[in-house]
Amino acid sequence: MKTEHDTITTPVTADILRGHLDVEATAHGLLPHRLPARARRQIPDDQLAVAEAQPSGVRLVFRTRATTIELDTLPTKRIYRGFPAPADGVYDLLVDGRLAAQATVAGGNVRMITDMVTQSSELSEGPARTARFTGLPAGDKDVEIWLPHTEITELIALRTDAPVERAPDSGRRVWLHHGSSISHGSNATHPTATWPALAAALGGVELVNMGFGGGALLDPFTARAMRDTPADLISVKVGINIVNSDVMRLRAFAPAVHGFLDTLREGHPATPLLLVSAILCPVQEDTPGPLAPDFDGGTLRFRATGDPAERAAGRLTLNVIRDELARVVHQRAVDDPNLYYLDGRDLYGEGDYAEFPLPDEVHPDPAGHRRIGENFARLAFGDGRPFANVTG
Structure with a gap:
């Protein structure tokens, strides 16, 4: 025995x-x-x-x-x-x-x-x-x-x-999140120090993290996977990968966002759903992609290679995408009162960039992850916020 x-x-x-x-x-x-x-x-x-x-x-x-x-x-x-x-x-x-x-x-x-x-x-x-x-x-x-x-x-x-x-079920709400390499945890030093893990701990929820490095591209198969995954709260953080891979123009972007959201709503018709734009990324705010690696000085940094003048022809930048995401949420508000928009610069903006610069011009450092996680917890899980735990 x-x-x-x-x-x-x-x-x-x-x-x-x-x-x-x-x-x-x-x-x-x-x-x-x-x-x-x-x-x-x-x-x-x-x-x-x-x-x-x-x-x-x-x-x-x-x-x-x-x-x-x-x-x-x-x-x-x-x-x-x-x-x-x-x-x-x-x-x-x-x-x-x-x-x-x-x-x-x-x-x-x-x-x-x-x-x-x-x-x-x-x-x-x-x-x-x-x-x-x-x-x-x-x-x-x-x-x-x-x-x-x-x-x-x-x-x-x-x-x-x-x-x-x-272990018995925790009884905590399940938060399903989709995003880019920043949500995946690029530059975080250990797995519970990624910003979604930090935010989940602060918000008292169970995390399902569908943050994929380079993979937040409004892929229909990702939307279907999220549609079919049980969740009490859903967030979609979109923008940076679409700009830095230069995969889409303005004409296609808003319909793709609508399609992604429509698919999510097939499986989660009334679940609180938070659409989040990119954090501040100065190299892509007003300059289209694609991004290119820059090894000048032996340190990896990224630079945008597009021409800002081509925004008039539908080339996407982070500011263009933020405007479109806000417009999409406004358009859908009549039929979808549980859809919300969060500007990513409220998670990490100019003041945060001055305090915790992006080491490679795209991804936050560990302190930046903590700042984003704390801000997300406050803006999403706080009283009166989209993911607030309302009882009674």
């Missing part, structure tokens, strides 16, 4: 995962996905295929008395040729909602990006390793292990020194 001091292996199954939309059985274990299989079959590029498989916001959730927990995983890390390898992704372990321990996993597969523009890559296979957490508080507790937000992570085995049981 096993005692609490024996090592117990618990299968990693979908019922102890949260924040995912699908799981895939692999040769090694279980791979969480943030888009369902039907949507994944429609993805047109490798960048989005990689981004949706990076488990931003995905976590294991269980109840246990264990003081030592081990999680065997096979990570796939992304490295850009010619640049130093980034630090290993961080696993955040929370006990009863508070960050209690962190771990990293070295090794694993390496995806070498050989061209930043085309995102072409080469894959080198590596070994599985273990994230180990020791010295955890004794006694019954709810444990969450948030997976690295920028590493594809195949889950192999969970080992503990006490039995594991499924």
Whole structure:
């Protein structure tokens, strides 16, 4: 008979995962996905295929008395040729909602990006390793292990020194959010420090993060996935990827937004729905894309390559998009009283840029993520705001 001091292996199954939309059985274990299989079959590029498989916001959730927990995983890390390898992704372990321990996993597969523009890559296979957490508080507790937000992570085995049981439902509202690499967590140092994770903690909600690096492009398959995902609150943050990839002109943009919202409303007809524009990004405020990487001085920065004069011909900038989003929400207000608009510059604007500049001119640093998360919590979850928890 096993005692609490024996090592117990618990299968990693979908019922102890949260924040995912699908799981895939692999040769090694279980791979969480943030888009369902039907949507994944429609993805047109490798960048989005990689981004949706990076488990931003995905976590294991269980109840246990264990003081030592081990999680065997096979990570796939992304490295850009010619640049130093980034630090290993961080696993955040929370006990009863508070960050209690962190771990990293070295090794694993390496995806070498050989061209930043085309995102072409080469894959080198590596070994599985273990994230180990020791010295955890004794006694019954709810444990969450948030997976690295920028590493594809195949889950192999969970080992503990006490039995594991499924955690009861938290009873918290579910917030479904879609956005770009900033929502995905670019430049955040660990998974519970992305701005959506910070805002979710402050708002007391369960996060399902569909922020995809480079992938907030009003794709119909993303709208259908959100339509079919249970949620109490929904937000869509759109603008920066459409401008910096230069995929659309003004004539097509507003109808695409309407179509995206129409699809969401098929599954969530009265759910509070917040449409959010881009945060301040000076290089794209009035200059069309596409963006191009600039390595001048050995530091990666981005610059807009479009001609501002072409706005008259329908080229999009962030200011043009903000005006259109506000107009779309105003147009729909008669039929959709639960649709709201939030200007992204209220999350991160000129004052924030002066205090926490964008290191690469597009993505906020860790302090910027905290500022955005705090502002979103105040403007979305605060009293009288669209996501306020109204009872009675």
